[in-house]
Amino acid sequence: MSPSSPHPGSDRARLATKLREIRAATGQSGNQFAKSLGWPQSRVSKIETAAQFPTGEDVTQWLAAAGAATEEGAVAELLRRARVESVSFRQEFRKSGGATTQQRSVLELERQASRVATFQPALLPGLVQTPGFMRELLALPSGPASTGGASDTDVEHMVAVRIERQAQLYEPGKAMPLVIGEAALWIRIGDLETQLGQLDRLRSLVGLRTVDLRIMPFSTPMPIAPLHGFRIHDRDLVIVETFAGEHLIMDPDEVAAYEHMFDRLQAEALAGDEAAQLIQSVSRRLTNDY
Template identity: 80%
Template sequence: MPTSPPRPGPDRARLATKLREIRAATGLSGNQFAKTLGWPQSRVSKIETAAQFPTGDDVTRWLAAAGADEEEHIVTELLKRARVETVSLREEFRKPGGSAANQRSVLELEQQATRVAMFQPALLPGLVQTPGFMRKLLALPSGPAHTGGASDIDIEHMVAVRIERQAQLYEPGKILPLVIGEAALWIRIGDLETQLGQLDRLHSLAGLRTVDLRIVPFGTVMPIAPLHGFRIFDADFVVVETFTDDHLIMDPDEIALYEHMFSRLQAEAVGGDEAARLIQSVSRRLADES
């Protein structure tokens, strides 16, 4: 089932409106214009309503079919701005429902998707975190209390929704490939007990059919620059999270690049029994060093 990204932002809406205006100026209906392009009518409709993000090639062909080469500069600029949309977490937290509502919107996107591929070089994703780990993580200066003004009650609501999200780990037909760097096993969030409990939890998830857990060991050459983590939703869009914002990438060419990077990470990472042994090894060494 295709995933629907959040409601189109202003840049994506402006791009769709401009393309619709260019098509309308030809005097052709959407169906007639689609035939000129050799596309299904639904593709033209989706682009004009911002339900589908056009590629650079789509835009070039659109302008050529409409005889609107003079609009290239304006449309190219709109396309550039619309490729990545930024969602301010501070602004989201101020809306009704606050941070918990933001987590529920994440849950809805995950539920719509058949496949959510995740990469984190140094932090375990929310879908596999224990409640104790979540609370310690959210209480850090990088968490919503400091970056978004969330209260203690807000954070507890966030934890509750995050736990609810984890039901997807057991849904038949769900595909949740996950690649983490070994650093994610070692980096302490909270006390040793919290970290060891988190590693136990991760070890128990390694055998789930829905979760393809793989780890890039320290001794393995990292196949990409581990600048940040990302999530790919059904190859429809990518989410890159920072301390204060979520960046939604909807350009098909850029999504294909993230898919390529994820496949390279999977190829270099260890999974199955080898991943389980690595988790146990780190857990023992952490306990021995305490």
């Protein structure tokens, strides 16, 4: 599984094209080149079409098999730049379909994956948000209207697709584990009624096998620095969202590092009844403090 086909001018596409050109210069077909590497032919094809991101070792073997040591510097630079692909919301929203198409691309990536693991230190993820919470969140100055130029109609369409995405939480065989920092339970988005409704929704998901919802309480030392949230798709892709867009991380070594951090978070976070009790405690305290 990989992100949608890269733009022809992207570094990921340039890397794939460069490797294809290096292989073609040997006079070997993709199948012949794969045999010289000891790889399945499909692996060569996927790398050449940017459907699979090569590791540093893959590139080293590729250049050695092609006798292209002189290309090492150029390919290494392309690989370095292609490891993280940046997507601008403003640019994406200008395309046909605008914000709705961008949100559907998120849905499609999730559908392709059998497992999407999410960590959010201070914000409830879209997969568990109520419609009321979504609308309040998207209306903030950090939302798509300000950062991407989305219209009110675009925002309503985004809400509809986010709701559609949530059907995956109940699909047999799907895994959507979530680790959320306790701060996300407290940070107010909208009025008290919206926040309490959101916490009720969250509590209803505790114990759902596909979700494996866990909460990192303030009382437990963080096992990693909670610099930002992230999503891991099938151990192949990490997505880090910012105010202005997303960073797509495809380098296998870096994805493995994020997977290790998620495992550490899961091991320390509260699950099951303990998670439900913490959510209920926050709801009570919010009500009493109002």
